[in-house]
Amino acid sequence: MTRKILVLPGDGIGPEITAQASRVLAACQARGLDVEVEEALVGGTAYDAHGEPLPAETLAKAEGARAILLGAVGGPQWDTIEDLSKRPEKGLLGLRKNLGLFGNLRPAILYPQLAEASSLKPDVVSGLDIMIVRELTGGIYFGQPRGIEERDGERVGYNTYVYSESEIERIGRVAFEMAQKRGKKLCSVDKANVLEVTILWREVMERLAPEYPDVELSHMYVDNAAMQLVRAPKQFDVIVTGNMFGDILSDAAAMLTGSIGMLPSASLNQSGQGMYEPCHGSAPDIAGQNIANPLATILSVAMMLRYSLDEPALAERIEAAVGKVLDDGLRTADIAYPGTRQVSTSEMGDAVLAAFEAL
Numbered sequence: 001m002t003r004k005i006l007v008l009p010g011d012g013i014g015p016e017i018t019a020q021a022s023r024v025l026a027a028c029q030a031r032g033l034d035v036e037v038e039e040a041l042v043g044g045t046a047y048d049a050h051g052e053p054l055p056a057e058t059l060a061k062a063e064g065a066r067a068i069l070l071g072a073v074g075g076p077q078w079d080t081i082e083d084l085s086k087r088p089e090k091g092l093l094g095l096r097k098n099l100g101l102f103g104n105l106r107p108a109i110l111y112p113q114l115a116e117a118s119s120l121k122p123d124v125v126s127g128l129d130i131m132i133v134r135e136l137t138g139g140i141y142f143g144q145p146r147g148i149e150e151r152d153g154e155r156v157g158y159n160t161y162v163y164s165e166s167e168i169e170r171i172g173r174v175a176f177e178m179a180q181k182r183g184k185k186l187c188s189v190d191k192a193n194v195l196e197v198t199i200l201w202r203e204v205m206e207r208l209a210p211e212y213p214d215v216e217l218s219h220m221y222v223d224n225a226a227m228q229l230v231r232a233p234k235q236f237d238v239i240v241t242g243n244m245f246g247d248i249l250s251d252a253a254a255m256l257t258g259s260i261g262m263l264p265s266a267s268l269n270q271s272g273q274g275m276y277e278p279c280h281g282s283a284p285d286i287a288g289q290n291i292a293n294p295l296a297t298i299l300s301v302a303m304m305l306r307y308s309l310d311e312p313a314l315a316e317r318i319e320a321a322v323g324k325v326l327d328d329g330l331r332t333a334d335i336a337y338p339g340t341r342q343v344s345t346s347e348m349g350d351a352v353l354a355a356f357e358a359l
């Protein structure tokens with residue numbers, strides 16, 4: 001049966017970067033990838049058209065797709081929508097929750113050609129290859145109760161940081177299995193010195209460890225982890241953490257690779273259905289200028305081929321094509337430095353396609 005792929009360009013730079021990634025997907029189709037591709041609206045653009053950031057039609061298409069490619073959602077024009085449930089970000093969170101995409105893989109890999117683009121010294125980041133496994137459908141993002149209400153004559157805002165043992169266990173298993181396939185080191189990041197929810201998190205990780213005797217499990221508090229990521233990032237192999245800590249640490253890890261425009265992601269459920277998106281946002285400050293880096297989105301297509309479509313050879317071909325354009329010195333503005341050739345979003349897409357065809 002032909003598998004369906006849903007492309008959700010979203011807002012800001014979303015349409016610019018997904019346009020380039022869609023070209024790469026089409027090149028894969030031309031090489032025999034048997035998929036049917038369709039598009040739908042999500043985020044602010046969906047709100048403008050239908051009054052909802054996740055229209056029922058989009059959700060139904062997403063449910064019927066084997067994989068989703070999403071650009072980004074959000075932007076200042078929607079930050080004042082009073083009804084919080086209508087904000088663009090709720091569209092993205094709704095997709096994650098409705099499809100049960102609890103396992104978020106965020107690989108921070110330094111392409112050797114970009115050692116000079118990192119804000120850290122080349123020897124600190126050269127050879128960097130970290131996998132952050134972020135829990136994506138629970139924690140403080142979804143905990144109840146939540147809200148803003150009047151108490152004693154002033155307003156208070158509150159959220160609930162909650163994880164059940166089963167939620168911790170299933171993300172723990174994803175991370176242990178990932179570590180088994182890689183460097184066999186797993187660092188669980190928590191705040192178990194303060195928060196009960198992460199005392200439980202740590203206990204469950206410890207309980208799972210004997211089932212993965214080849215994996216060395218360690219624990220680190222999140223504040224230290226943020227510091228260690230910048231001090232000596234190569235000490236990490238796989239990091240597993242909750243929803244909010246994973247959000248923050250993955251943006252920090254992104255910068256180690258030269259730019260947040262380089263970091264792809266996969267969000268998976270138990271059946272291998274997945275949503276693939278760059279880790280960055282809609283970058284309103286550079287939207288519409290054809291200067292955004294499309295590589296994180298293009299590399300997200302490679303992750304889609306690997307994790308949802310079982311096409312590792314095509315995934316490697318895309319990754320090799322990205323390596324080739326970087327070898328050739330092509331750079332979007334975010335990763336450019338003296339001696340490299342600055343190109344636009346669409347020129348970067350052209351170059352990746354040409355390299356993909358030539359390999």
Ligand code: NAD
Pocket residue numbers: 013017071072073074075076089092260261277278279280281282283284285286291292293294296334
């Ligand atoms: P952002 O990631 O959009 O931008 C942060 C900085 O990184 C900006 O200076 C931006 O220009 C730069 N940047 C991001 N992607 C880039 C790329 N591909 N190439 C070059 N530079 C890039 O984060 P923000 O500014 O905090 O958020 C902007 C909007 O995006 C907000 O509405 C936020 O809610 C939303 N957001 C969405 C997602 C998502 O859809 N997955 C993720 C993060 C933020």
Ligand code: IPM
Pocket residue numbers: 074089092093247279
């Ligand atoms: C991300 C984003 C989202 C998150 C927002 C836009 C809801 O920052 O995908 O990293 O916090 O998960």
Ligand code: MN
Pocket residue numbers: 247248251279
């Ligand atoms: Mn984020």
